[in-house]
Amino acid sequence: MKTIKSATLESLDAICVDVEATFTKGLPSFSIVGLASSSIQESKDRVKSALLTNDFKFPPKKITINLSPSDINKNGTHFDLSIALLIAMYDTKVKFDDFFIFAELALDGTLKDNSSIFPSILSLAKKIKDLNVLVPKSIEEKIAMIPNINVYSVKNLNEAIIFFNSKDKENYKVKQPKIPCDTLQINNELFFYNKKYELDFNDVKGQRLAKRAALISVSGNHNIIFEGSPGCGKSMIIKRLQYVMPPQTVEQILEKAKLDSLNLVEPNFDGSRVFRSPHHTSTKASIFGGGTKSSKIGEVALSNNGILFFDELPHFPKTILEAMREPLEDYKILISRVNSKVNYETKFLFACAMNPCPCGNLLSSTKQCRCNEMEITRYKSKLSDPFCDRIDLFVTMNEVNYDDKADLNSKKMHEIVLNTFKLQKQRGQKDLNGKLKDEDIKKYCVLDEEGENILNKATQNYSLSFRSINKVLKVARTIADIENSINIKKEHILEALSFRKR
Structure with missing residues (x-):
């Protein structure tokens, strides 16, 4: 029995799946078991066509493909390449243990992408260190964006077989590209x-x-x-x-x-x-x-x-x-x-x-x-x-009004946003002010004496709830950051209160 590693996506999390194959004596047949969806069952025809189109002989045996664990529903067409490799290389001594394989097969053996490959690999990368994946050439840059994984790519079924027969696999390795945008450290x-x-x-x-x-x-x-x-x-x-x-x-x-x-x-x-x-x-x-x-x-x-x-x-x-x-x-x-x-x-x-x-x-x-x-x-x-x-x-x-004029453009506004973001991160905040937890509010939303007096009066006069008080503090903290103020002052609390629902 030979095994190839892959994964199936359940909502946002990937579950590891072992694609197993056995070739036994009996009437020639081809079956897939292990709670496989209709898209996986249809892979039998895609795999047959890809193998026969590329001059591979289909083994005249009883072929059973099992997707383990068998008690979990599996979805996706990205199991195609794993199944095809197990059949094409059934009589060769090749180990697939180190690689997770994802690719849909076209009828001529070309490898294709599908919507679940990127989320699956991203989810696996969070669970497995030094993950090795084999993917279609067409999506190598997208997959290589994921940090701390080793990405290898091939164009078609023939290249995939050559890849596993080759001792030097570095030629197929993809370099991690840079994210095409500006950075702030x-x-x-x-x-x-x-x-x-x-x-x-x-x-x-x-x-x-x-x-x-x-x-x-x-x-x-x-x-x-x-x-x-x-x-x-x-x-x-x-x-x-x-x-x-x-x-x-x-x-x-x-x-x-x-x-x-x-x-x-x-x-x-x-x-x-x-x-x-x-x-x-x-x-x-x-x-x-x-x-x-x-x-x-x-x-x-x-x-x-x-x-x-x-x-x-x-x-x-x-x-x-x-x-x-x-x-x-x-x-x-x-x-x-x-x-x-x-x-x-x-x-x-x-x-x-x-x-x-x-x-x-x-x-x-x-x-x-x-x-x-x-x-x-x-x-x-x-x-x-x-x-x-x-x-x-x-x-x-x-x-x-007809005579209204523009006084603030997006570039200037974004510069202010970047500065306030920098201040929040330098304080050690994991989240931005608006999403601070209750314990973080006490730590980061520090009032001066005048500001505290104003907030106490507002709480009494407007019957502010505990949630409303926290909202005022978080908004005032952002206003103080915009004004480059370390502590929240009276004017920051007053402006935050002015934006409360009347």
Whole structure:
């Protein structure tokens, strides 16, 4: 019996799979066992065609391929090459022990990529030191981005056979490419970011307060809601936040690439953050993830380390808005199904836009509001107090005037964000200010005497909850960082309080 190592993907984690083969006497047959999905069962025809096309004789024996462990469901077409190699080299003394093999076979023996190869290898790299993988030549650069693994690549089945017969395999080894973006080094750790501003804040005229709030939000990863009349620039500002986000670690860039692969999007490594904007008619399962048998990833998990944008916030079903409370508070979400339970991280910036009333003209100085008091109350009642308590910044935007001018572009804003990011990391923070844990708030959010007095008065006068107090402290910490202040001062607390929901 011969064995080749591979893996199957269960949600976000890879499970090691041994592809075993036996060749016994009996009527010629070819079977695959071990809870293999239909895509794996179909590999029998792809493997036969690839072998016969390349002048290999199919052994006239009873061939049994087993995917072990046999009690786990296996999915994916990347087992093709492993199965083909076991059959093509069944009578040669070759050991495959040191390699994990991933590749789909074309009918002519060419090796192909699929959506589960990159996430599987990335997951294995976190579990296994000095991992050796053999992958198709077409995806060698993408796989080589993963640190601390040895990547070998071949073009087709023939090359794969030559590779395992060869004693010198260094010719097939792939060098790790550099991530194509700018870098920032802090405390001997590299962070990556992009200076390309496809959408620029220079296009936003006026709205100084809204842009100030946007700067605070993106600098500390604070959740934010913009409220204003139609056309005042709410969505315009939010769509530009993606390009001025703080830098990322290598792990975060790879995590984004993994989620892109699972979402059937070709991953890039340009340092940009993810931006997700589901429509308000989206189902609850599409937002949070789900499925009848196995857990599928949703928008909330796909937004991790990026931005989740809810436009027309009150039009989202109340069940979705209330269900958002857990991922916004715990920064993770558990999707439970009969066959699987999966935890996803949800450390995203939650940005929302809404009108002040159903017709949108409540705050307008030129248009008359057509809504009655009951309609406005019903419209705003979609946002419960517990939901609003998880939002750091509430911004009411004015209408646009003809003579408004741009006073801040994305380049200048990004420079401020990079500086505040540097200050947070130099303090030893693992997370940005907006996602600090309770014990970290006491450590990093230090108030001076005046600031503490102001916060105590605000707590009494406005009946602030414990969560609200922490939100004010975290926002004030970011404002202090923007102003290059070591301690949180009175003016920083006052500005943070000005962004609380009234």
